[in-house]
Amino acid sequence: MAEKIVLEIARYAPEKDEKPSFQSFEVPFRKEWVVLDALNHIKDKVDGSLTYRWSCRMGVCGSCGMMVNGEPKLTCATFLSSYGNGATVRVEPLRYFPVIRDLVTALxxxxxxxxxxxxxxxxxxxxxxxxxxxxxxxxxxxxxxxxxxxxxxxxxxxxxxxxxxxxxxxxxxxxxxxxxxxxxxxxxxxxxxxxxxxxxxxxxxxxxxxxxxxxxxxxxxxxxxxxxxxxxxxxxxxxxxxxxxxxxxxxxxxxx
Amino acid sequence: MSVQPSTEFHPRWYRAPVSTYWWMGSWRYSLFILRELTSVAVAWSVVVTLLLLRSLLKGPDAYAHFTHRMQAPWMLALNIIAFCFLLLHTITWFNLAPRAMPVRVGGKRVPEFLVAAPNYVLWVVASAAIAWFVLRKS
Amino acid sequence: MEIRSHDILLVGGGGAGLRAAIAAAEVNPKLSIAVVSKVYPMRSHTVSAEGGAAGVAKPDDSLDEHAYDTISGGDWMCDQDAVEAFVKEAPQELLRLERWGCPWNREPDGHIAVRAFGGMKKKRTWFAADKTGFHMLHTLFQTSLKYQPITRYDEWFVTKLLVDDGRVQGVVAIDVMSGKIQAITAKAVIVCTGGCGRIFPFTTNANIKNGDGMALVQRAGTPLKDMEFLQYHPTGLPFTGILITEAARAEGGYMINKDGYRYLQDYNLGTPQAKPVLRSMELGPRDRLSQAFVKEDQKGRTVKTEYGSVVHLDLRHLGEKLINAKLPFVRELCMKYENIDPVNELIPVRPVVHYMMGGVSTDINGATSLGGLFAAGEVACVSINGANRLGSNSLTECLVFGARAGRAAAEFAVGQKMPNGRVLAQATDEQKRLEQQYLHKSGGQERIATLRDEMQKAVESGAGIYREQSTLSQAGNKLRELQERYANISLDDHSQTFNTELTSALELGYMLDVAQSIVECALHRTESRGAHQRTDFPERDDQRFLAHSLVRRNSDGSLKVDYLPVKITRWPPGERVYGQEEKPKDGIKQAG
Incomplete structure (x- = not known):
C-alpha cells in the first residue's frame, strides 16, 4: 500500500467565503515529516494559495501554531508519524482567534x-x-x-x-x-x-x-x-x- | 510603542462562535465545568457544618434534632454526593498547592509531589483521627 | 495610494533592527521611528541563535585578544578599524542588554558567566543557556514596547527602496493582511533584514531569510560587499538542517568519524585532549571544520545516511547534568527532531549553510554610499567578519552596529527635508509593477517551488564549501536561465488578503539576485581564503586579493565586481594557526 496521509485543512477566503470549510489533500506519509512539511508540500506542489505562517522550523519562532486534530500544536514539532500511515489529520487555525485567512489568525x-x-x-x-x-x-x-x-x-x-x-x-x-x-x-x-x-x-x-x-x-x-x-x-x-x-x-x- | 492599524482596509475576519456545548469537547473541559458547578457542594458543606456547630452550641436537644434531620434518606444522599464533590475539590486544591507556592530549598525547586504529599498525609492522618474519635464513641 | 511618513524607518525587526530603533529613540525622543517587518518582530531569525554573544568580560581577557581572534578568524579580510570599534563597544552593549533584563547565565556570585567558543583564545561568550538569541530578541522586543516614538508595521513586506536626489526617501511595502500597497516615506532608512541562507537547500536559516535587504539595496544602485564568503556551520542535523550550537563543542563535545576517531587532528587543528582546548580541535574555526568534513567524506570515513554523509558529535561523556544545565535546547532539539538523546547517543551532524559574511557595504556607522541609507546585522558587511565569522560575534554585531546605525540615522534625519513628490510617482510605478507582474498576471507557466529548487541545487553544486571555475560558471549560467524563467512565473493565488504566494514570489526574486552576486564574486576571487575555497586556486593571494569584492547590478541586470582594499591598522596579515600555542602570540606581538 502506498504510504499516504490525508490532511483536512480549514480554508477561508474572506473575499468570497461566509465561513471556513474543509478541503482534503492527500500527501505522502514520511516518517521524518512534520505537519508543516506536509503543508509546504501542498503549497509547493498542489495549491499555492494555501495560507499559513511559518519560519524557523525548530520550535522557537512561535509562528506555526495551529489546531491539529483539535489540539493546539506547533506544526513544526508535530510528526505525521504520531497519527499513523493512512490517517486523516484535521488542521485548523488556532481556536478563539479571529481568522484572517485559511490557517492565519489575527495576533x-x-x-x-x-x-x-x-x-x-x-x-x-x-x-x-x-x-x-x-x-x-x-x-x-x-x-x-x-x-x-x-x-x-x-x-x-x-x-x-x-x-x-x-x-x-x-x-x-x-x-x-x-x-x-x-x-x-x-x-x-x-x-x-x-x-x-x-x-x-x-x-x-x-x-x-x-x-x-x-x-x-x-x-x-x-x-x-x-x-x-x-x-x-x-x-x-x-x-x-x-x-x-x-x-x-x-x-x-x-x-x- | 504604537502599532499602525490597517483597519481601514483590513479584510473580514472570521470569528468562530463559541458553542454552548464547548465544555463537552474534551474531558478536561468537562472536569473543569464540573468543578465550577460543584462549588455549590462546597458551599452546602459549609452550611451543614455551621448548622452542626450552632446545634452543638444550643445544647443536647438541638443536637439530637440536627442529627435526626441529617438521617433523612434524601439528606444522606445529598451529603454523600456533596462529600464526593468535596473530595474532588480537595484533590484539585492539593495538586494546585505546589504550583501556586513553589518551595525552594538550597536554590532548587522542590519537586511538586514532595510539596503536595504532606497535604495528603496530613489529610489522611486528620481523617483517621476524626474517624477513630467518632467511631470510638458510638 | 496612501502615504505615511516617519523620520527613521527600519526594514526588519530582529536583533539589529530593534536595537537600532531603541538607539534612535534614545538619541532623540522627538523622532518618529517606524519598524517595518515582514513578520512580527519576535519571529525574526535572531530568535534561533543558540550559543552566545562575544564581549570581553573577565580580567584575564583583553580587547586586543578579541580583536586578534576575530581578525585571524576572518583570514585578515576584516576591516580592522571596524573590529576595534566592535570589540570596544561589545561589552557595553551586552551589559546594556543585561540592564534591560536579558537572563544571562551567571557565576555563583551573581556576576555574568562566559563560555568558550570556536576560534576564541579566551572565554568571552556571554550566554543564556543555549537560547541566547531567543532571550536577546525577546528582551529587545519587550523593551522596545515602552518607547513611545516607535511605531510598528507588523507583517508589512517591503518591495522597493524609494531613491531620489541622491538619497533614500522611504519604501514601498505591502500590508500583507490587507494586500494594500503603500508608500512609507522617511528621512533615513536602516536595512536590518538578516541573511540569505534560504538560497541554499540545506541551511540553518529560517524560511524568512531570503536576502530581501541585500537585493533591495543592490537594486537601488548600492553595492554589496564580499558576497563570496558564506559560512557553513559544521554541525547541523541531517534533513532538517537544525543547528546544533558550537557551545556543544565548547562544553567539551567531540567530533568523530565513522570509526569513532577524532578526525580533526588530521587537519592541522591540534592534538586531541580530553578537555576542550581553546582555538584547537573542536574549537577551531567553522570554515576549517566544515572543510575537514568534506575531506573526511572524500576519504570515505563518514557515515552514509538517507540525507547525505554525516559524522558524529559525541556529548555522552559530558553527563546529563551538564547537558541539562548548559545545553538544554540541544537535547530538546535532538529528542524532538531526531529521536536521539545526546546523553547516551551520538548526534549525526553535517555542515550546513549558516551565515553570510558579506552583505550591504557599510562604514563603521552602518552608513552606505547612498545618502540616508544604513544597514546593520547579518544583511550588512561592515566588515568585522572578513572571510569567516567567529561563532558568537554575530549577535554582538547586531547590538553594536544596530546601535551605531540607529544613532547615525537619528543624526542624519535631523537635517533632512521631507521627501518630495517624485518619490511618490515612483511608488505608484512600483504598485503598477507589482500588479502587472504578479497579482493581475495570467498565463505564466513556472511554479515558484520549481524555480526555487533548481536555484538551490545550482548554488549548492556551484558555490558550496569548495568551488572551482567550471562549476561556478555552470551555476552562473543556470541562474541567468532561472532569471529569465522567473519572468514567466504563475501564481495560483490572486487574493488581496494575506497572499503568501505573492510574498514567496518576491522573495524568490530577491534570492535569485543575491545568488547571482554570490556566484559572481566567487568567480572573480581566484584565491582561497577563509570560507571561500577554490580547488583551482588553493592558496591565499594577499598580493591581489587582500581586498573586499564590491558587486553592483547594472541596469541591464548584469553584475560588475570591483575591489576595495581591506583596512589594516595593527595586525598585518599572518598565518592562521590553530591548535598550537606559539604563533598566534607572534601575531599579537607584530601587532604592537
Whole structure:
C-alpha cells in the first residue's frame, strides 16, 4: 500500500467565503515529516494559495501554531508519524482567534495584551552602565527562568476557554510574562503591574482550567504563574486590610 | 510603542462562535465545568457544618434534632454526593498547592509531589483521627 | 495610494533592527521611528541563535585578544578599524542588554558567566543557556514596547527602496493582511533584514531569510560587499538542517568519524585532549571544520545516511547534568527532531549553510554610499567578519552596529527635508509593477517551488564549501536561465488578503539576485581564503586579493565586481594557526 496521509485543512477566503470549510489533500506519509512539511508540500506542489505562517522550523519562532486534530500544536514539532500511515489529520487555525485567512489568525489583540502587562524591566533607579551588571545568582535566575521561556506562540490562548468566553481576558502568556518580570530580582515594577492586573480581566479572570500549561510547548506553566500571582495579590489585599494605610514601613510602627 | 492599524482596509475576519456545548469537547473541559458547578457542594458543606456547630452550641436537644434531620434518606444522599464533590475539590486544591507556592530549598525547586504529599498525609492522618474519635464513641 | 511618513524607518525587526530603533529613540525622543517587518518582530531569525554573544568580560581577557581572534578568524579580510570599534563597544552593549533584563547565565556570585567558543583564545561568550538569541530578541522586543516614538508595521513586506536626489526617501511595502500597497516615506532608512541562507537547500536559516535587504539595496544602485564568503556551520542535523550550537563543542563535545576517531587532528587543528582546548580541535574555526568534513567524506570515513554523509558529535561523556544545565535546547532539539538523546547517543551532524559574511557595504556607522541609507546585522558587511565569522560575534554585531546605525540615522534625519513628490510617482510605478507582474498576471507557466529548487541545487553544486571555475560558471549560467524563467512565473493565488504566494514570489526574486552576486564574486576571487575555497586556486593571494569584492547590478541586470582594499591598522596579515600555542602570540606581538 502506498504510504499516504490525508490532511483536512480549514480554508477561508474572506473575499468570497461566509465561513471556513474543509478541503482534503492527500500527501505522502514520511516518517521524518512534520505537519508543516506536509503543508509546504501542498503549497509547493498542489495549491499555492494555501495560507499559513511559518519560519524557523525548530520550535522557537512561535509562528506555526495551529489546531491539529483539535489540539493546539506547533506544526513544526508535530510528526505525521504520531497519527499513523493512512490517517486523516484535521488542521485548523488556532481556536478563539479571529481568522484572517485559511490557517492565519489575527495576533494584534494578543500584542496589545502583551504590552499592557509592561513586560520590561522597571527600575526606580538607573545606575550608570559603568557600575556594572545587576547581580543575580543562578538561584535568583532560576526563580523566573521558566516563565521567560515563552515564545509567544499563543497555543495557550487557543487552549483557554476563558479566552473564548471573555475575549478581554489578558490571557495566560501575557500574565506569565508579567510574573516573569515580577520574580526577577532586578525588577522593581511588581507593584505597578499588580495594580494593572489584579482585576477580573487580569489574574482573577483565570479559573485554573490548567490547559494552558498542558499545551505549552516550552513548559512555561502559565497556570502556575497565574496562581502564584493570585496568591501574592491575595496576600497584598490581606495586608492592606489589616494595615489600612499599610505600607511595610508603617507596619513597623507600634499603634495603640 | 504604537502599532499602525490597517483597519481601514483590513479584510473580514472570521470569528468562530463559541458553542454552548464547548465544555463537552474534551474531558478536561468537562472536569473543569464540573468543578465550577460543584462549588455549590462546597458551599452546602459549609452550611451543614455551621448548622452542626450552632446545634452543638444550643445544647443536647438541638443536637439530637440536627442529627435526626441529617438521617433523612434524601439528606444522606445529598451529603454523600456533596462529600464526593468535596473530595474532588480537595484533590484539585492539593495538586494546585505546589504550583501556586513553589518551595525552594538550597536554590532548587522542590519537586511538586514532595510539596503536595504532606497535604495528603496530613489529610489522611486528620481523617483517621476524626474517624477513630467518632467511631470510638458510638 | 496612501502615504505615511516617519523620520527613521527600519526594514526588519530582529536583533539589529530593534536595537537600532531603541538607539534612535534614545538619541532623540522627538523622532518618529517606524519598524517595518515582514513578520512580527519576535519571529525574526535572531530568535534561533543558540550559543552566545562575544564581549570581553573577565580580567584575564583583553580587547586586543578579541580583536586578534576575530581578525585571524576572518583570514585578515576584516576591516580592522571596524573590529576595534566592535570589540570596544561589545561589552557595553551586552551589559546594556543585561540592564534591560536579558537572563544571562551567571557565576555563583551573581556576576555574568562566559563560555568558550570556536576560534576564541579566551572565554568571552556571554550566554543564556543555549537560547541566547531567543532571550536577546525577546528582551529587545519587550523593551522596545515602552518607547513611545516607535511605531510598528507588523507583517508589512517591503518591495522597493524609494531613491531620489541622491538619497533614500522611504519604501514601498505591502500590508500583507490587507494586500494594500503603500508608500512609507522617511528621512533615513536602516536595512536590518538578516541573511540569505534560504538560497541554499540545506541551511540553518529560517524560511524568512531570503536576502530581501541585500537585493533591495543592490537594486537601488548600492553595492554589496564580499558576497563570496558564506559560512557553513559544521554541525547541523541531517534533513532538517537544525543547528546544533558550537557551545556543544565548547562544553567539551567531540567530533568523530565513522570509526569513532577524532578526525580533526588530521587537519592541522591540534592534538586531541580530553578537555576542550581553546582555538584547537573542536574549537577551531567553522570554515576549517566544515572543510575537514568534506575531506573526511572524500576519504570515505563518514557515515552514509538517507540525507547525505554525516559524522558524529559525541556529548555522552559530558553527563546529563551538564547537558541539562548548559545545553538544554540541544537535547530538546535532538529528542524532538531526531529521536536521539545526546546523553547516551551520538548526534549525526553535517555542515550546513549558516551565515553570510558579506552583505550591504557599510562604514563603521552602518552608513552606505547612498545618502540616508544604513544597514546593520547579518544583511550588512561592515566588515568585522572578513572571510569567516567567529561563532558568537554575530549577535554582538547586531547590538553594536544596530546601535551605531540607529544613532547615525537619528543624526542624519535631523537635517533632512521631507521627501518630495517624485518619490511618490515612483511608488505608484512600483504598485503598477507589482500588479502587472504578479497579482493581475495570467498565463505564466513556472511554479515558484520549481524555480526555487533548481536555484538551490545550482548554488549548492556551484558555490558550496569548495568551488572551482567550471562549476561556478555552470551555476552562473543556470541562474541567468532561472532569471529569465522567473519572468514567466504563475501564481495560483490572486487574493488581496494575506497572499503568501505573492510574498514567496518576491522573495524568490530577491534570492535569485543575491545568488547571482554570490556566484559572481566567487568567480572573480581566484584565491582561497577563509570560507571561500577554490580547488583551482588553493592558496591565499594577499598580493591581489587582500581586498573586499564590491558587486553592483547594472541596469541591464548584469553584475560588475570591483575591489576595495581591506583596512589594516595593527595586525598585518599572518598565518592562521590553530591548535598550537606559539604563533598566534607572534601575531599579537607584530601587532604592537
Amino acid at each position: 494584534s489583540d494578543f500584542l496589545v495584551k502583551l504590552q499592557s502587562v509592561k513586560p520590561w524591566l522597571i527600575r526606580k533607579d538607573e545606575p550608570p552602565l559603568s557600575a556594572g551588571e545587576f547581580l543575580q545568582t543562578p538561584e535568583q535566575l532560576d526563580i523566573y527562568k521558566q516563565f521567560s521561556m515563552c515564545i509567544n506562540c499563543t497555543l495557550c490562548y487557543a487552549a483557554c476557554p476563558v479566552v473564548g468566553l471573555e475575549p478581554t481576558f489578558v490571557g495566560p502568556a501575557a500574565l506569565a510574562l508579567a510574573q516573569r518580570y515580577n520574580m526577577d530580582n532586578r525588577d522593581q515594577g511588581a507593584e505597578e503591574r499588580l495594580g494593572l492586573l489584579a482585576h477580573p480581566e487580569g489574574i482573577w479572570g483565570c479559573t485554573f482550567v490548567g490547559e494552558c500549561t498542558r499545551v505549552c510547548p516550552k513548559h512555561v506553566d502559565p497556570a502556575g504563574a497565574i496562581q502564584q500571582y493570585k496568591l501574592k495579590a491575595a496576600l497584598e489585599w490581606v495586608k492592606g486590610f489589616i494595615l489600612p494605610r499599610g505600607s511595610e514601613d508603617q507596619s513597623k510602627e507600634v499603634r495603640p
